[in-house]
Amino acid sequence: MLFELREVGLDRAGRAVLDSFSAGIPEGSTAIVGPSGAGKSTLLRLLNRLADPDRGEIDYRGRPLDTYEPLALRQEVALVPQLPALLEGTVESNLRYAAELAGEPLAVEETLARAGLAPDFADRDVTRLSVGEQQRAMLARALAQRPAVLLLDEPTSALDHAARDRIEAALAELRREQEISIVLVSHDPEQARRLGDQVLEMP
Amino acid sequence: MSTSIHVELWQVAASLVLVALAAAISRWQRADLERDIVVATARSIVQLTLVGYAIKLIFDVDSIWLVVALLAVMVLFGAITARHRAAKVPRSFGPLLIALALAGASTLGLVVALGIFDPTPRYLVPVGGMVIGNAMTASAVALNRLGDEMGDARARIEATLALGATAREAAAPTVRRALRSGMIALVDSTKTTGLIFFPGTMVGMLLAGASPTDAVRLQLILLYTLLGSVSISALVATLLAYRHFFTPAAQLREPETASPR
Numbered sequence: 001m002l003f004e005l006r007e008v009g010l011d012r013a014g015r016a017v018l019d020s021f022s023a024g025i026p027e028g029s030t031a032i033v034g035p036s037g038a039g040k041s042t043l044l045r046l047l048n049r050l051a052d053p054d055r056g057e058i059d060y061r062g063r064p065l066d067t068y069e070p071l072a073l074r075q076e077v078a079l080v081p082q083l084p085a086l087l088e089g090t091v092e093s094n095l096r097y098a099a100e101l102a103g104e105p106l107a108v109e110e111t112l113a114r115a116g117l118a119p120d121f122a123d124r125d126v127t128r129l130s131v132g133e134q135q136r137a138m139l140a141r142a143l144a145q146r147p148a149v150l151l152l153d154e155p156t157s158a159l160d161h162a163a164r165d166r167i168e169a170a171l172a173e174l175r176r177e178q179e180i181s182i183v184l185v186s187h188d189p190e191q192a193r194r195l196g197d198q199v200l201e202m203p
Numbered sequence: 204m205s206t207s208i209h210v211e212l213w214q215v216a217a218s219l220v221l222v223a224l225a226a227a228i229s230r231w232q233r234a235d236l237e238r239d240i241v242v243a244t245a246r247s248i249v250q251l252t253l254v255g256y257a258i259k260l261i262f263d264v265d266s267i268w269l270v271v272a273l274l275a276v277m278v279l280f281g282a283i284t285a286r287h288r289a290a291k292v293p294r295s296f297g298p299l300l301i302a303l304a305l306a307g308a309s310t311l312g313l314v315v316a317l318g319i320f321d322p323t324p325r326y327l328v329p330v331g332g333m334v335i336g337n338a339m340t341a342s343a344v345a346l347n348r349l350g351d352e353m354g355d356a357r358a359r360i361e362a363t364l365a366l367g368a369t370a371r372e373a374a375a376p377t378v379r380r381a382l383r384s385g386m387i388a389l390v391d392s393t394k395t396t397g398l399i400f401f402p403g404t405m406v407g408m409l410l411a412g413a414s415p416t417d418a419v420r421l422q423l424i425l426l427y428t429l430l431g432s433v434s435i436s437a438l439v440a441t442l443l444a445y446r447h448f449f450t451p452a453a454q455l456r457e458p459e460t461a462s463p464r
Contacts, residue, residue, distance in 0.1 A: 012457055050365060051454055070452045075367040085362035088376070098366045138362070145366065 002027050002061065002149065002181055003047055009055035010042055017042045018053070023200055029175050029182040031196030033189055038202040040185040041082065044151045047183065048077040075102040078147035082154045084134035091129070091137045092122040095144040102145035115140035116170035132163025139170065150174070152184040156191070171195055208411045219244070261324045270324050274311075274331045278303040281335050285343035289444070291350025293456070298443035299342055306338035306436035307331060310428050319424060330428065333404075337389060337429045338436035345385025345437040346444055352377045353448050354458070361455050370449035378441050385437030393426050402426070 003025040010018045018039040034040055045051045046058060049070040058065040060077070086094050092108055099106035109119045115136045121129075129137060135155060142150060152171070156164040172195065174180055186192045192199045222244050229236040261269050282300040289295040311331055320326040353360070356377050363373040371378075396402055404425055408418035448456055 048365065049452060049454070050361060052452065070454070071367045071369065073367075074365055079365040081358065081362050081365065083358060085359040087359070087363065101367050101372075141366070 001025065001059070003065075003183075004059040004062075005043075005056065006058075007056040008043075008046065008053045008058060010039070010046065010051065010053050012042075018046075020056070021202070022056075025183060025200065026198070027181050028197040029195060030184070030198050030200055031192035032183065032185045032200045032202060033187065033192045034202030036187060040187075040202055041153050043202070044079060044153050044183065044185055047149075047151055048074045048079050050074070050079065075145045076147055077149040077151060078142040078145055079151040080135075080138050080142050080153065080155060082157060084131060084138045086126040086134060086137060086141070089126065090122065091117070091124050091126060091140070094126065094137060094141050095122075098141045099144040104144065104146050106144055111140050111144050114143050114170065114174065116166050116173075130163070132159045132166065135159065135163075135167060136170065139167070143174075147180065149181045149183065152182065154185055154187065157187065168195065258324075258328055261328060265324060267322060267324075267327075270327045270331070273328065274307055274335065275304075277332060277335045278307055281339035285339050285346070288343035289346035289350055291354060292346045292444050293447040295346055295440075295444055295447075298440045298447075299339075299346065301443060302342045302436040302438075302440035303335055303338050305439050306342075306432045307335045309435055310334050310432040313431070314424070314428055330425065333425060334428060334432040338432045341385040341389065341433035342436040342440035344388065345381045345441050348384040349377065349381035349441055349444060352380055353445070357455065364453055364455065368453075370446065370453045373453075374445045374448070378445050381441045381445075382437050385441070386433055389429060389433045393430060396422075396426065 001024050003023075005021060005023050005025075008018055008021045009016060021039070021043070032040055032043065042051065046053055047060075047065075049065065049068070052066060060068060060073075065073075087097060091112070095108060095111055096106055108122050112119060112121055117133070117136050117140055121133070121137070124133075126134065126137065135158070139152075139155070155171070156167050159167065168191070171182065171184070175182060175195070175197075182195070184192070184195055186195075189199075222240065226237045226240045228234070229240060257273070261273060278300065281303045282296055285299045285303075286296050289299065292298075311327060311334060314320050314330070315322045315327075320330065353374070360373045360377065364370070392400070402422050402425070405418045405422040408421060409415065450456060
């Protein structure tokens with residue numbers, strides 16, 4: 001098992017966002033679906049320790065998640081948030097920042113290609129990208145760290161069909177490479193079936 | 204600089220005509236500030252009179268410890284006042300208190316150590332008041348900006364944390380902007396000093412009959428001292444306060460759990 005969650009609960013502002021949630025997430029590609037407010041985004045943030053649960057336990061590769069050093073864990077288990085949030089500068093400077101943090105060599109063109117971006121995006125200022133292009137730049141930035149697991153929070157929710165198809169094509173390609181496990185949150189059951197080896201439903 | 208000037212009470216009373224003018228304008232244009240103007244005027248009379256007697260006492264006793272005690276009280280009240288401007292920063296009082304104390308102690312210590320001023324109440328009380336007052340404004344502005352920016356930049360900061368950046372790295376652009384806004388007002392007013400406004404100390408010395416050369420030199424010293432003081436206070440306040448937005452595991456605290464106080 002990649003992740004094992006047992007009776008996980010988390011409160012925000014006195015309300016349980018997640019309550020007694022148990023599930024196993026295997027290697028490969030897993031899509032998590034559920035109604036809005038089910039705690040899907042929160043679940044992803046727990047998996048790379050952007051937040052810690054108030055109750056219950058999470059294991060990553062058989063070891064309690066809270067025994068992993070959070071900064072190193074986040075480079076191994078990369079999260080791409082729902083809305084793009086790049087740093088000021090060019091696409092390449094964003095990739096470089098991420099690669100240097102992880103101590104990984106950076107092959108700019110190859111990384112852009114894996115996220116479905118043409119090589120000429122490297123020099124583009126991030127403020128001049130469409131939301132779909134920013135989202136793919138976020139994906140490229142995560143890939144620049146050569147993570148073992150990719151957590152994707154509704155990666156296409158803010159996009160039109162054409163932009164969604166380009167992201168999905170990039171993800172399908174990553175799936176075929178089989179070097180990386182993907183945990184994807186989606187509100188769209190069709191997309192979950194297209195991209196997941198297995199689909200996990202949240203109540 | 205042993206000039207002296209005597210101001211009669213009727214002169215002060217006569218200047219209240221301008222306060223009446225301000226209140227009249229407010230009433231006429233319905234700016235709704237009459238009450239504030241009256242309160243402000245009354246407070247200025249009471250507070251400055253009390254401080255005047257306190258300073259006279261401190262000058263008469265001529266004890267360095269009394270000066271230190273007075274400056275410590277200023278630091279305390281400065282931190283309490285600045286805290287209200289920094290309402291979005293969790294637990295801002297500690298960083299502000301340390302920032303003001305460090306800014307006051309280091310700049311005053313330096314000007315005394317360099318032999319610019321003698322360590323006597325006559326210098327330390329007024330200069331200390333200016334140093335701490337400006338440090339308070341700078342750190343309050345810096346933390347006010349920090350609180351706003353940490354809210355606005357939440358998504359970007361968390362996305363940077365998700366790359367395995369430390370809290371400090373993720374907050375760096377925000378901290379930089381906060382520090383800048385704390386320092387910029389004094390940098391700008393130093394640029395335009397003498398052109399757009401005459402600083403108070405220089406005006407006071409000229410009115411008191413000092414030579415323009417002395418007045419200008421003293422004013423320059425004070426401006427540079429204040430530059431040092433606002434940089435230190437804005438820096439210390441932001442560097443201590445940004446940490447309060449993060450947990451030890453480099454997680455962004457939820458705004459509702461990071462209740463402002």
